[in-house]
Amino acid sequence: MILVTGSSGLAGREVASRLAGRAPVRLAFRDPAQGGEGATDAERVRFDFGDPSTFEAALRGVGRVFLLRPPRLARPRRDFGPFVAAMRRAGVGQVVFLSVRGAARNPLLPHHGIERLLEASGLTWTHLRPNDFMQNFATVHRADIRDRDEIWAPAGRGRTSFVDVRDVAGAAARTLTEPGHERRAYTLTGGEAFGLAEVAVLLSEALGRPVAYRNPGIPAFLRHNRAAGRPLALGLVMTGVYTAARLGLAAEVTPDLARLLGRPPTALRSFIGDCEAVWRR
Ligand SMILES: NC(=O)c1ccc[n+]([C@@H]2O[C@H](COP(=O)([O-])OP(=O)(O)OC[C@H]3O[C@@H](n4cnc5c(N)ncnc54)[C@H](OP(=O)(O)O)[C@@H]3O)[C@@H](O)[C@H]2O)c1
Incomplete structure (x- = not known):
């Protein structure tokens, strides 16, 4: 089972639609009733990074997680630490994190702290670092x-x-469903x-x-x-x-996205x- 966070947003919606039919998917929404159409065969669950009581049901039976940082959550340890710990406890096998270009070197970006948090957690991570959408x-x-x-x-x-978020979602779907992307970071550009x-x-x-x-x-x-x-x-x-x-x-133009997409x-x-x-x- 793959848990997709940020399912009602731009990137999460695209990731969910690319996973549909390829793997069992659970879509995480703060309010599942407001979450839009989504992939029809996917499960829906209530989930809020700020409400740890939502973590257990969201993570039950989950092997992989697409992790999105909602734009308003800017304190890595405080906003994401509890969920990272819960993923570890739940035995999640891989976390694909939607980071951002430059996150490795720029500690001002919240994504920098989230990448570090994942790397120190013992979880298996994959960082996707797209340029501007x-x-x-x-x-x-x-x-x-x-x-x-x-x-x-x-x-x-x-x-x-500039990179098309639909391509970023395609790369996320590949890294969530294929082996070989463990502990790798990809810079995704047009x-x-x-x-x-x-x-x-x-x-x-x-x-x-x-x-x-x-x-x-x-x-x-x-x-x-x-x-x-x-x-x-x-x-x-x-x-x-x-x-x-x-x-x-x-x-900068990198070959990472073309390699992941095969086009x-x-x-x-x-x-x-x-x-x-x-x-x-
Ligand atoms: N735009 C760019 O050019 C660009 C480039 C590279 C990377 N990025 C990164 O992409 C990410 C944004 O992705 P996006 O464009 O898909 O964002 P988005 O469309 O704003 O969607 C944000 C999602 O997060 C959910 N959310 C908000 N607060 C939450 C909470 N407390 N708990 C759980 N879910 C919550 C929202 O759900 P609700 O419906 O409940 O609000 C929504 O599904 C950011 O980290 C950004 O830095 C963006």
């Missing part, structure tokens, strides 16, 4: 693109090897790095209207986010992400074609 253009940047024909980000001319001006050109071509890249300073970017109603915490996370890009830290990663142009409707007015 292409889907961010269809979520956090969506309204600016759809309503104002603009991408706002303080990324300068920095380039990013096949090519793009500056945001290039992304704006691809969007313009797909949408048939000009989309511009706005490259504000950090204070202007944070003001723009507030005015758009996004929480300050999200603005700060995005500032960190795009500052890394500006400094040239997000452009090239999804191209940014294909992703934009698939999602085009989300930016139509």
Whole structure:
């Protein structure tokens, strides 16, 4: 049995759908009634990282866990320590953790502490470290693109090897269902790095209207986010992400994803074609 945490979210939903039919799956939701459609043949269970009374039922008979760090949980030991200990007690055989690019070297990222926690726990771990998701253009940047024909980000001319979360989920499904990924870490990137001006050109071509890249300073970017109603915490996370890009830290292209999938990663142009409707007015 594979337990998928974060099942109602972007990545967890994709992982669950890729596991469907390949292995028995249990989907973890804070509120199973609100959890959306999900994979129809999967079990559902109530689960909250902050409520240890939910751990036992979630982990009963579970051999492998897809572990997702919800964006609001930022204290590795406090927020994840109890569940890591419970996985150990329950005899979980492997934990595939959705980490983030750069987590190994950056102690400011909560994922860094979670990776360390897993490595010290005695559990068998696999870390997936994806670069920025292409889907961010269809979520956090969506309204600016759809309503104002603009991408706002303080990324300068920095380039990013954006990755499609559907590919990340495919890699997660492989590492959860095949041997050979124990105690391995993979950096998952797209096949090519793009500056945001290039992304704006691809969007313009797909949408048939000009989309511009706005490259504000950090204070202007944070003001723009507030005015758009996004929480300050999200603005700060995005500032960190795009500052890394500006400094040239997000452009690396690795072979890991293509090796795991057995095919090239999804191209940014294909992703934009698939999602085009989300930016139509
Ligand atoms: N976006 C990117 O570019 C990017 C790139 C690399 C890595 N990542 C990493 O990916 C992760 C986010 O994944 P995502 O985009 O799939 O997130 P998401 O769509 O925001 O989903 C978060 C999930 O966590 C669940 N959750 C929230 N609080 C919980 C709690 N206390 N206990 C149990 N479950 C809880 C949510 O369930 P509810 O429905 O109950 O709220 C939801 O299913 C983050 O760790 C992020 O750093 C993101």
